[in-house]
Amino acid sequence: MKNLKLIQFIVVIYTFLLTSCTDHSAQPIQAKQYVLVHGAWQAPYAWESVKSGLESQGNKVVIVELPGHGNDQTPPEKITLDTYKEKVIAALSAMDGKVILAGHSLGGMIISSVAESVPGKIEKLVYIAAYLPASGQTLDQLAHTDADSQLGADGTLIFNKDGVTVDVKQDRIVDLFIQDGTPEIQNLVLKNYRTEPLIPFINPVTLTDKNFGSVEKVYIKTLQDHVISPSLQNSMIMANGVKTVYEINSGHSPFLSKPDLLTALLIGIK
Template sequence: MKKTISSLLTAVFAFTAFGFNSTDESTNSKPQTYVLVHGAWQSPYVWDTVRTNLEKKGNHVIVVELPAHGTDATPVHILSINAYRDKVIEAISNVDGKVILVGHSMAGAVVTAVAESIPSRITKLVYIGAFLPASGQSIGDLAMSDPDSKLGPSLVESADRLTLDVKADQLTNLFIADGNASVKQKIIDNYRAEPAIPFGDKIIVTEKNFGSVQKAYIKTLQDVVISPRLQSQMIANARITTVFEVNTSHSPFLSQPETVSDLLLQIGK
């Protein structure tokens, strides 16, 4: 394990040459505020270990619970990407200064919308195995363009078309194939059907706003929900040059939380 992390950190420093170039020790140790946003079919619990690790280093961490996820009782028929966006903006509005905004999976579209709305409040925008729509694209558009994804055949639409379920026998295979038994059980125990409407909402971004925010992307190389090939295409389209790779499935903060924590700390320097 130590050898794996060592190799990863070596790659991290290599990639940093293209991105955030901070070598001053006083800058490196400055506490940051991280805002962490979970993806579809998940909720704030997925960040528990990463949150603890970041806080141990003196950082402030806010974990956002999106509407109709976790224990939130918002009716699914009133949801939209903008409702998700506004929940994140509300969390950031309670922070003094700028934040490092992190989005996973579906939340990649959410944090993109947030960055378009309040670019001056975001120091760095971080995507982890996440959808990154171009202007005029929706999550659904991107998902339909990903022939390598195994998610589609495992989805079951509700009769009212307001939610999407993942077939129970595929849930852990899709989201945490490389996790231990305990982590897989967490995914099962916290499962909740996903609101469908936001998947069709198109994101509009501009160079002036979204384009002005520094970005980093953490690729998930064993991902069968958002394939590495689609991730690479989105990275190229967004012209992101600060790119890291983790050899995990779709939920690296559960299977390799120490590695994800180290990467977020490196990005925050």
């Protein structure tokens, strides 16, 4: 089975690289629509290389800027998991037909909630180093089951006095999120870092078999992840019965450290 997956992966990469060398004006046989959701302490910039790669093959791509991230100035005390969900649903509603909805890290909680609300808009859910909850769970609860995560190490998280934001200790950001990136990419992550709204971490999701359970799911594991450990990723995959699983030998942010590989996987998902 492992050899088969390896062969499939090589074929996907070869096809992507071959088509990347041809005339980009040629449309693929089946262009798709992708909506990409970033995670905590990040913003749309993190997806730009993957967006370019997907669009070079004729696909339509929308990156959602979550409230309180990037250039958005929504006050953190007004941000909940539902706030994120509604922003993603608005992006889906503006697109004709179904989309492949991909979420990273915290984004896994969001896309799960979106799938519960609008399952008919989603062709597939793709979890990329993402939290994949069961009904009633919060991100905080899932994270506390991850004994191998380095995010929960003493002093790594700084809960601010405002009671509604949380930070990562500055000298831990690179090792946690992008230890396998180039110095330029690591500096990009540091430059774009923003404090994170806390409330969505403690908001539970309500999921049903009828809605959330009806949407096909794909998980892309990150084997060198310091934030969501491979052991927790495996546990969530098994708990949710995800049958299609791929692996990238990367840290927590493969869209930054290995964007071509991640793009090829997204294109190759059947």
